[in-house]
Amino acid sequence: MSTNTLKPVLVIGGSGVVGRRAVKALRRLQPELPLWIGGRDTNKAATLAREVGLAEAVRVDLERDDLGLPPDADVSGVVVLLKDDTLRSLKYAQAKGVPSVSFSDFAFDIGPAVALHAHRPARAPILLLGHFLGGVMTLVTLHLAREFKVVHSIEVGGLFDEEDVGGPAASGDMERLTKGVPSPLIRHEGRFLWASGDEATRVFHGVDGTAWTGRAYPLLDVPSLAAATDARTVRLDFAVRPVAARPPGQGAGLEVVIDLTGETAEGVTKRVRHALVDPDVHSGLSALGAALATERLLGLAGGAPVGPGLHHPEGVLDPAYVVERVRESGTRLWKM
DSSP: GGGGGGGOOEEETSHHHHHHHHHHHHHHHHTTTTEEEEEEEEHHHHHHHHHHSSEEEOOOOOSSSTTTTTTTTTOSSSEEOOOOOTTTTHHOOOOOOHOOOOOHHHHGGOOOHHHHHSSSSTTOOEEOOSSSSGHHHHHHHHHHHHHHHHHHEOOOOOEEEETTOHHHHHHHHHHHHHHHHOOOOEEEEEEEEEEEEEEGGEEOOOOOOOOEEEEEOOOTHHHHHHHHHHEEEEEEEEEEEEEGGGGGGGOOOOOEEEEEEEOOTSEEEEEEEEEEEEEOOOHHHHHHHHHHHHHTTSSSSSSSSSSSSSHHHHOOOOOHHHHHOOOOOOOEEEEO
C-alpha cells in the first residue's frame, strides 16, 4: 500500500515524552505517512510537527465525542499514548472504522475497552498495548522462547535508572496504579494471581551479577506471554537503580534480564538467561513499540492491514521483525 493514499494518523499525547519519540519513530519508519499530533501543549505539538514534516498539530478534547475535530476530519488510525478515562478516543476510532492503539492500560484497566469491542466486534481493530516497552519486551521474549518445545516459566527483571522518570502521562499512570489497584498480576504454577506480600516481590540478578529486589506490576505482558506460550509461571519485576550504582561511564540506561525455563526438542530441560541493555531511557523502546504496532495495523509493514478485532501485539507483529528493529535502534541483546 502506498502511504501517499493514506489519511493522517491521529497521535493523541504526541507531544509527551513517549509521544514525541513515537512520532519521530513513525516518521523514520514511514517517511510519507501523514500525522496529526494532538497534545496537552499545542505549541510543542506544532514545533514537533514542523520538525518531522508532513504533520500538523491539532487540538484534541477528550470531553467531546468528536474529540473537538472538524466534522469532515478523516483519519486512518488513532494512537492514544496517554490514559483516556472517557474512552472517547476508542469510540471515535470505532465510528470511523479505523485502528485504535491503547498504550496506557494496565491489566485491570481493559474491561471497558473489551466491552466496547464486544458490542461492536466487526467495526475496527483495537490493539491493547499496555505492555512493557510498548510490547517490545513480549515480542523479544517470544522470539527467544522459540528454542524451546515447551516453556515452563518466564521471569523478567527490569532495571530502571533513578533518573528515568518519564513525563506527566507516566507519572499519572504510576499514581493511578498505586492508588487504584496496588496488587500486581502474575501467573504462578498455572494460576493467575493478584499478588500481595512476599509473592509480589522477587530478587533477580542484573547483567553484572548484582542482586536487586524487584516488584511485580499488573502489565498486559503477563496474560500475553501466558497465552502465547502456556508457561505455568510468568512474571515481570522492576527495580530502580540509584545513580551512584551505575556502571562506570554509563548513563541513565535500561537493563532487562529475561530468564526462560523450558524443554528443548531433544527433551532436555534447561534454564537460559538473556540480557537486553539499552543506553537510552525506557521511553525510546516504548516509542519504537508504539510505532511498529501502528505501521503494522495500517498494513505498511508485515502484511495487509489488520482486520477488526481485539488484538495484543504478539497477535499482529512478527517477533523476529521486532528483534531486528530493536537491534537497529542500538539496543544490545545477547544470551548470558
